[in-house]
Structure formats: C-alpha cells, structure tokens
Amino acid sequence: MNVKLAENYGFCFGVKRAIKIAEDNVGASTYGPLIHNGKEINRLKEDFKVSLVEDISTFKKGDKAVIRTHGIPKDKLSSLHKKNIDVIDATCPYVTKPQQICEEMSKEGYDIVIFGDVNHPEIKGVMSYAQKGATVVESVEELKDKFFYDKIAVVAQTTRKVDEFMKVCNYLMRSHKEVRVFNTICNATFDNQDAVKILAKESDVMVVIGGKNSSNTKELHSISKDNCNDSYLVEGPDDLIASWFDDKKECGVSAGASTPDWIIKQVIQQIKELSA
C-alpha cells in the first residue's frame, strides 16, 4: 500500500515556538497543557523537566510558569503576576491577537461575538478580554435569540472553518450597521485543511494523527471524513487497527498542529507494517 503525507500537516508556528520556549526553560511548569498532545508533553517532562500544573495555587513566588499556546484567562494571568511568579508567555501570537481585539473593541463600545467553542481553553482566554463579556457561538442558530447593538466586532477561534465563520458574519452583517470582522483563523489551519481535503479525495483510507482533545485535529478529521469515508483519528501507532487497511491501495496521512514529527514517523511505520 502507498502511504502519502498531506502537502501541509503537523506542527504550526505557534506550537514550534511554544515547545522551543519550554525546552529553553528547563525545570519550569506549564499552567495547563502546553499543547494538546499528551505524548509531547510527556517528552518535555522526561527530557526537559517541564512539568504540568493544573491548579494555579500550586505556583509559588519565584516559580517559572509557562503560559500554554492557547493562552489563559486575563484574571489568571494577573493572579500569577501578583504572586510574583516568573511568567513566560508561550501563548501563540495568533491567539494573543484576538485577545487584544476583544479588549480594544469592547473598550470602543463594540458588542463582541466570538465564533468558537466556549469550553475550549483558547476561547476561555479570548473571551476574558472582553470587558463586558462576549457572546460565544458555534453556529448561526445560536445567534438567533441574541440582541446586539449596531456595532459588532467578530473574531474566530484560530482553528475554525472559514466557511462557517462567514455564515456567522453574514447573519450579523444583514441586520447591523457595522460589523467589524477580524479573520483570526490561522493560516496554518487553512493550509493543513486544504491539503487534507485534496489528499482525502485521492485516498482509499485516511489516518489523521493528533490529540483527541485537539480542536484543529478534530477539524482535520472531519474534513477528511467528508472527502474519504474511511478516515480515522489516532493519537499514536497503538491506535491503528490492521483491518482499516484491508483491500486499500492509497493511504493518506495528515496530522494536527500539535502533533510532533516523531509521532507521525511512528504512525507511518506502523501503517506500513500492518498493511504489509
């Protein structure tokens, strides 16, 4: 069986940057998982003594706290600073951007609409910067019972599908005087999404590698599934099942933005062995 990698896949700029920051800060702790990939987090712990802290009260004066790529809520950040924790910000700059937009636009009196998942850490962080709160929606339907004044600013979770974001913006644009659309969807996300779509169309089976709690990986898997019915999401080689590859000729592989190359290599190796 032929195994082919997507034209664009895996680690994005923000994740590469965050891992570098973590590696440069041996002995630090990340507040929440640095990226949505448990295996890479384990590697950082084993090789660089960068541990994972979930409870903010655990940090003591002088500790080094690495802020995860997804960012954290504004009050948590203030609280770290107040406790004189040494804060090292590994928030992806593409996430810092919508945080700043929410802060500035709410200061200027705009109602804030965020297209994304209210339970995702990135959005919990972004929405905390809206001074009078933000409306977070995952679809146009959720907007229908909401009221907004005439000036609205809209941002998107970095990993969202642009077509869905457009629908939300269009709904608002029809009936409001000014809608300020900040397309905060990340290019890396676009590139990986475009590439998985092309590859899925020409593949008999698709394997998408990434954390099962990774939003962008799930998005990639969903696009893959839309274009190749036999599309599977795996976290590593152990999740692969031999029967997936029975009678298949072309296997496409892609990986989420927080999936390291070493896992991708292991998975491809295992696919080859299972289908041999």
Next chain:
Amino acid sequence: MNVKLAENYGFCFGVKRAIKIAEDNVGASTYGPLIHNGKEINRLKEDFKVSLVEDISTFKKGDKAVIRTHGIPKDKLSSLHKKNIDVIDATCPYVTKPQQICEEMSKEGYDIVIFGDVNHPEIKGVMSYAQKGATVVESVEELKDKFFYDKIAVVAQTTRKVDEFMKVCNYLMRSHKEVRVFNTICNATFDNQDAVKILAKESDVMVVIGGKNSSNTKELHSISKDNCNDSYLVEGPDDLIASWFDDKKECGVSAGASTPDWIIKQVIQQIKELSA
C-alpha cells in the same frame, strides 16, 4: 383583472425629505436632478419654481443651490461654498453616512472598497470622500486583480442587493485580517425589494414604476423579473402596452423610491382601463 400594490413601494424617507426641502425653497435650483424622476422634477419646477442646474458655473453668489438626494462630490460642494452660494443640503442622510465612513476610514488608514456603480451620482459623491481614492466594484470578479492591505472598510450603494454585497465582503474577509463592513444598504430598499419579490411570485404580470435611470427602480424590476417573467418597467401610464395584460388575471404593481404617488395612481388607473 385584479391589480394589487406591493406591501411596500414608492417614496422613501430620503426622497420625501428632499421634496419637502425643495418645496420649502421656492425659486431655488437643484444641482443635478433632485431625485431620479423626471415627472416629479417637472412638477417641482411648475408648482414651486425649483429649477434644475447641470452646470455648476451657472450658480452665482447668493443663489440657492439644493443638493440632490444622491449627494455630490466633495470638491463640488466646496466649490459652491467658496462661491458663497446658499447651499441647502437635501442629501439623503443614508447617503451622507457612507460619505462620512469613507472620510473617517481613509483617515484611519483603511483601504476603501465601495460596492456600487462607479457612474452613479451617489457613488461619485461617496467615493470623493475617500482621501486616497476608493475601489468601486459591482461584483466579486472585479476584485480579483486588486491588491489591498490588511485593513479594509467596505460600504455599499444604498440601493444594492444585500446578497451581492455579502459576496463582496466574504471574498475580502477570507484573505484579509480586518474587514470593517458597513451595511449602508437602505432599509426602505430592503422593504420594497422583499415586497416586490412576494408580490411577483403570486402575479401573472408585474408593472414596476420608476425612472429608467433610477438604480433602485431597476433593482426592483430585476427582482420582479426573477420571480415573474412578465415584468415591465414604466415611467408613467403612457409606457403601458395593452397586450401585456392579455389573458392575465393578477397584476402586481410596485414603484421605486423616487416615484410619487400621483404617478402610481395614474398607472393603476391606466392598467385597469387597458385590461377592462
């Protein structure tokens, strides 16, 4: 034959306001046609001595110049003020708004995109307020060879179809960081458009009344035609042709935003006579 008027039709707020201003200024001249309806302009001349001036140099110090509902370019307005003409502004407030937006947004460094007809007086006026010029397009296709920086402000000609405006905005939103969408399409236009669509669907023949150079009337006629093949645009009763009504049962009537009621009444009367 039944003749039925659309739920919403005819004079909009801006036109009513401009006619009132003209009637209140007996002996004044309008710079360019006050509204796009020759018959109403003749009435203003006959009943209120409000004449039509096409050449700006004709105005002399102390003359009263009424600014047309569509507005005029910024330099022409300055030129009238410099010559100490008594300027009476009948620009529709819904047109003043995009003029102000173009001025403010270009000052703030936004690239300006206008969705509309570059040859329409309203747009000639609106675009003149963009300090470094504006890109005027009538479709997404016209945007494809254009370059913009990351911040774009978009306005629309007041009489445009909102769906077409959305397409232009969506095209820009996909690939630019910030698109500030000002929905400057007029509600009266929406209301008349929605109503003509409903009426056209249930009619055998449609008559849309308005000036043949009136943008919103042409738009109404186009929507009507999309929903009822036998849709005709007339300026007054003399344009009606008896054969249009042969074997028809339901005739729908609508009128553009600059069509006065007295013409609508004449047309309906004539339709009834022709189809009797």
